[in-house]
Amino acid sequence: MSRKKIVALSGGVGGAKLSAGLAALLPASDLTIIVNTGDDAEHFGLSVAPDIDTQLYTLSGRADLARGWGQKDETWNAMGMLREMGEEVWFNIGDHDLGLNLLRTMRLKRGDRLTDITADFARALGLGMALLPMSDTPVSTLIRCDARDYEFHEWFVQAQGKPTVRDLVFRGAETAPMSPEVSAALRDPDLAAILIAPSNPYLSIAPILAVQGLRAALIAARAPVIGISPVVGGQAIKGPTAAMLSGFGLPVTAAAVAALHADIFDGYILDQRDHLDQTAFQALDIHAIQADTMMVDHPAKEALARVALDFAAQLSKVSA
Amino acid sequence: MSRKKIVALSGGVGGAKLSAGLAALLPASDLTIIVNTGDDAEHFGLSVAPDIDTQLYTLSGRADLARGWGQKDETWNAMGMLREMGEEVWFNIGDHDLGLNLLRTMRLKRGDRLTDITADFARALGLGMALLPMSDTPVSTLIRCDARDYEFHEWFVQAQGKPTVRDLVFRGAETAPMSPEVSAALRDPDLAAILIAPSNPYLSIAPILAVQGLRAALIAARAPVIGISPVVGGQAIKGPTAAMLSGFGLPVTAAAVAALHADIFDGYILDQRDHLDQTAFQALDIHAIQADTMMVDHPAKEALARVALDFAAQLSKVSA
Numbered sequence: 001m002s003r004k005k006i007v008a009l010s011g012g013v014g015g016a017k018l019s020a021g022l023a024a025l026l027p028a029s030d031l032t033i034i035v036n037t038g039d040d041a042e043h044f045g046l047s048v049a050p051d052i053d054t055q056l057y058t059l060s061g062r063a064d065l066a067r068g069w070g071q072k073d074e075t076w077n078a079m080g081m082l083r084e085m086g087e088e089v090w091f092n093i094g095d096h097d098l099g100l101n102l103l104r105t106m107r108l109k110r111g112d113r114l115t116d117i118t119a120d121f122a123r124a125l126g127l128g129m130a131l132l133p134m135s136d137t138p139v140s141t142l143i144r145c146d147a148r149d150y151e152f153h154e155w156f157v158q159a160q161g162k163p164t165v166r167d168l169v170f171r172g173a174e175t176a177p178m179s180p181e182v183s184a185a186l187r188d189p190d191l192a193a194i195l196i197a198p199s200n201p202y203l204s205i206a207p208i209l210a211v212q213g214l215r216a217a218l219i220a221a222r223a224p225v226i227g228i229s230p231v232v233g234g235q236a237i238k239g240p241t242a243a244m245l246s247g248f249g250l251p252v253t254a255a256a257v258a259a260l261h262a263d264i265f266d267g268y269i270l271d272q273r274d275h276l277d278q279t280a281f282q283a284l285d286i287h288a289i290q291a292d293t294m295m296v297d298h299p300a301k302e303a304l305a306r307v308a309l310d311f312a313a314q315l316s317k318v319s320a
Numbered sequence: 321m322s323r324k325k326i327v328a329l330s331g332g333v334g335g336a337k338l339s340a341g342l343a344a345l346l347p348a349s350d351l352t353i354i355v356n357t358g359d360d361a362e363h364f365g366l367s368v369a370p371d372i373d374t375q376l377y378t379l380s381g382r383a384d385l386a387r388g389w390g391q392k393d394e395t396w397n398a399m400g401m402l403r404e405m406g407e408e409v410w411f412n413i414g415d416h417d418l419g420l421n422l423l424r425t426m427r428l429k430r431g432d433r434l435t436d437i438t439a440d441f442a443r444a445l446g447l448g449m450a451l452l453p454m455s456d457t458p459v460s461t462l463i464r465c466d467a468r469d470y471e472f473h474e475w476f477v478q479a480q481g482k483p484t485v486r487d488l489v490f491r492g493a494e495t496a497p498m499s500p501e502v503s504a505a506l507r508d509p510d511l512a513a514i515l516i517a518p519s520n521p522y523l524s525i526a527p528i529l530a531v532q533g534l535r536a537a538l539i540a541a542r543a544p545v546i547g548i549s550p551v552v553g554g555q556a557i558k559g560p561t562a563a564m565l566s567g568f569g570l571p572v573t574a575a576a577v578a579a580l581h582a583d584i585f586d587g588y589i590l591d592q593r594d595h596l597d598q599t600a601f602q603a604l605d606i607h608a609i610q611a612d613t614m615m616v617d618h619p620a621k622e623a624l625a626r627v628a629l630d631f632a633a634q635l636s637k638v639s640a
Contacts, residue, residue, distance in 0.1 A: 044422045044423075045425055045426045045429060046422075074397075075395045075397050075415060077395050077414075077416045077418075077419065078398065078415045078418045078419035078422060079419060080419065081415075081418075081419025081420050081423075085419075085420065085423050085441060086440070086444050087423060094397075095395060095397035095401075095415040096400065096401045097401075098398045098401075098418060099397065099399060099402045099405075100401050102365065102398060102402065102418075103364075103407060105365055106364060106365045109365060120406070121405060124405045
């Protein structure tokens with residue numbers, strides 16, 4: 001098999017771990033990461049893009065892994081000043097992070113594409129892979145709960161993800177075109193695999209799939225599409241995935257997550273700690289295998305990336 | 321004399337020292353400082369107001385006196401990040417300072433008046449005097465030099481004030497109204513003195529005087545208008561005043577500075593180290609006295625403020 005390009009669709013933390021594993025294995029020119037921008041929003045007049053920044057910071061070794069967002073060795077003096085001025089600050093941005101967000105905001109106002117801005121940031125941070133926003137057109141996730149609707153960060157940060165989610169709306173997605181770069185990456189004849197990172201299926205993956213034409217492009221791609229489970233042992237590794245599955249009346253299992261987007265998957269990787277319900281996956285027409293999906297350290301990220309790439313090669317042979 | 325309210329017109333550092341001296345002497349409710357906003361500009365998408373911030377930081381004890389601008393114990397991580405992203409950063413904003421500027425920018429975009437924003441900042445910093453922008457309508461100083469025109473900070477910061485100034489334009493000033501607060505302070509029947517701080521006469525005082533109706537309001541005020549010289553011993557205490565006087569072919573003397581705005585002054589205080597040219601001041605119809613104007617420490621600021629207030633009382637008696 002001569003095809004060698006890899007595309008990963010990704011949200012924030014879990015996805016960035018997979019990105020790091022892939023980046024360690026692949027030549028940078030072979031790796032494209034398509035990142036959710038449904039969490040993008042305006043705070044303090046700044047255009048924030050949390051999942052893009054989590055990728056940038058994780059891949060450049062700057063992420064604060066303990067906190068789970070933002071940069072390590074960060075200071076918080078700008079927000080401290082806002083608080084001293086009497087502002088209620090529930091969305092926190094560190095000082096380094098603020099610099100990046102200031103620059104993104106300036107450039108967006110000048111009319112630069114988020115794709116170009118992100119590429120310049122990645123290059124400045126020494127990253128060689130293609131890190132692509134899912135679209136250059138804003139998409140914003142609205143969270144519908146019983147009592148009210150929430151903007152994404154109102155729900156995720158301010159309300160700590162507690163109100164039970166009844167529905168999600170990816171505003172702007174159906175008319176948001178893929179960027180030419182995203183479209184080209186998914187049509188690349190050299191594409192060997194499309195990986196769906198172990199990110200939240202509702203909040204991180206669904207908005208990407210909602211972008212105009214993107215789901216169809218995945219289905220049309222000749223390369224196998226392989227998902228990695230974000231739930232292990234009946235729990236999400238991080239974030240609200242488990243609570244959301246339960247809220248929608250679904251079991252907290254890899255099969256339930258895979259079933260949410262069953263049309264796109266050729267293969268699925270669930271954790272070795274879980275029971276592999278082959279009947280369920282066969283019913284979804286998805287090949288399923290098990291691996292250590294926890295990515296607790298760098299070798300584990302690299303190992304999972306290798307499992308995913310090998311699995312893709314195997315599925316390509318099967319379908320060839 | 322029962323009148324007791326004091327108004328000071330002020331630029332940045334030198335003016336803020338006088339403000340601090342006055343604040344130490346007067347009940348907060350008797351002190352109004354009208355601040356130059358001709359240096360206000362947009363940097364990194366933020367609305368900066370350097371002279372207002374110098375007043376806020378100086379009066380609340382946060383100013384970095386050694387650097388001469390910004391806050392002490394400051395960090396510079398946001399700007400550091402911009403530089404890492406490849407941006408040329410010639411206008412530096414510290415992280416705390418950035419927080420204040422973010423909030424000002426957000427509030428201006430919401431339609432709040434700079435006067436109200438500044439009042440809220442002052443209150444949050446524990447300041448009781450009235451700190452008033454000269455106008456709520458933007459005024460921006462353009463510096464005309466031989467080779468080209470400069471925006472204020474391009475000239476002052478980026479070009480380090482080196483190109484010889486041929487002319488100054490205070491764009492927007494003639495149609496910028498005084499705020500109701502500035503107008504009321506200058507018409508207050510209880511007004512005992514109007515002090516013109518030892519700030520740059522071209523860059524800090526002239527823009528204030530250029531605001532629609534403001535010069536006329538000073539001249540019409542019953543209280544004496546007293547200037548304090550920003551030049552001592554043939555040099556400016558700080559900044560480009562001396563070079564500008566020379567560039568305009570004027571001697572670097574207190575009398576030359578007083579002559580620039582002779583129509584407004586009833587009295588003028590020059591430094592005790594200088595020669596008091598009574599003939600020159602008599603020709604300008606300005607009463608002149610000498611004092612220690614250097615304000616090297618807090619007692620010196622307070623002493624100069626006291627000299628100015630006593631001088632005003634004396635001139636009031638003369639004219640009464």
